[in-house]
Amino acid sequence: MSADLTARTVDFKAGERNVFFHLLTACNLSCQHCYINPPQHGTETLSTETVLKWLRLFARPEQESNLILLGGEPSLHPDLALIIRAAKSMRYAVTVDSNGYLFHDLLKKVRPAELDFLSFSLDGPDAAVNDPLRGEGVFAVCTENLRKAVELGFRTSLIYTVSSRNIEHLHRMPALLAELGVRRFFIQVIGLRGKPATVSAEGEQWQVDPGQWLDVVPKVAQQAALAGIHVTYPKVFLEPEEPFACAGRVAENYFIFPNGRVYQCPLCEDYPLHSLCIEEDQLVQRKGLYEDRFFALEIPEGCVMNKLLQPDTLEYHPDGRPNHRISCCMLKQEILP
Secondary structure, three states, X not given: OOOOOOOEEEOOOOOOEEEEEXXXXXXXXXXXXXXXXXXXXXXXXXXXXXXXXXXXXXXXXXXXXXXXXXXXXXXXXXXXXXXXXXXXXXXXXXXEEEOXXXXXXXXXXXXXXXXXXXXXXXXXXXXXXXXXXXOOOHHHHHHHHHHHHHHHOOOEEEEEEEOOOOHHHHHHHHHHHHHHOOXXXXXXXXXXXXXXXXXXXXXOOOOOOHHHHHHHHHHHHHHHHHOOOEEEEEOOEEOOOOOOOOHXXXXXXXXXXXXXXXXXXXXXXXXXXXXXXXXXXXXXXOOOOOHHHOOOOOOOOEOHHHHHHOHHHOOEOOOOOEOOEEOOOOOEEEEOO
């Protein structure tokens, strides 16, 4: 019996809660496509006491919430292991997104049962592709620690951010993941936040052409599924008959930064458009024309925030119709192995 390799769209679930918590913005790397923007996100490392207070703001005792601990590099926080355990006690399903360096002996301080997923970022199937993007020696360190995590029994995943600089090598990733023992693969599309928002002096663009994305990514996802890997990737482009849905209308998504800004739409993170903020350890709704006021709008282009903040990503027919409608950036497709 042949496997079903049809990608399915993962619809938003009413009431689903996802908390993306940047504990700090510091990092040991300086990736070419980093989206962290210190003037907008802050430069401090939150104290453990503050982290625990803020986690309680978003915890729901009656409902499990997804928590993704981020940075910068989250393992630079000296109390990350303590934070993970505290979050689990608050009914969070906890994922740590790391560049793979795993500082402060994280693998020794946390047991596999205490962490739902340990996610590694890698942007190439070898050092020749990955290291020009993420830094010299990063591929070797990341893959070595990934192997250790798998051997210790941690549930691991890998994130590959597709850009014009590495999309031609994406097809080589399923074999590497299978060899490393990784069972979940997240393919991301480069965003127009942070460094990728600017065109290089040579005129190089980070963005991937829509036709190239549609030609390459679904095929690689199928290859990975055939290798026994659960694959998730952004929907990005809607088919003509597909309705547009915004995560901000249905689910609860919070993107928290060390300076107290709380966004509900990740596209807005380079701008002071956050609808919420944390003041004196309390969550405050901002009054005025901020991101949440736009979520209900319907436009031919699909995502309103994409149209407002990065209109250069849109292409149109001669009659003014958009070539593609852009989905909510939180909408995903997946193929199960």
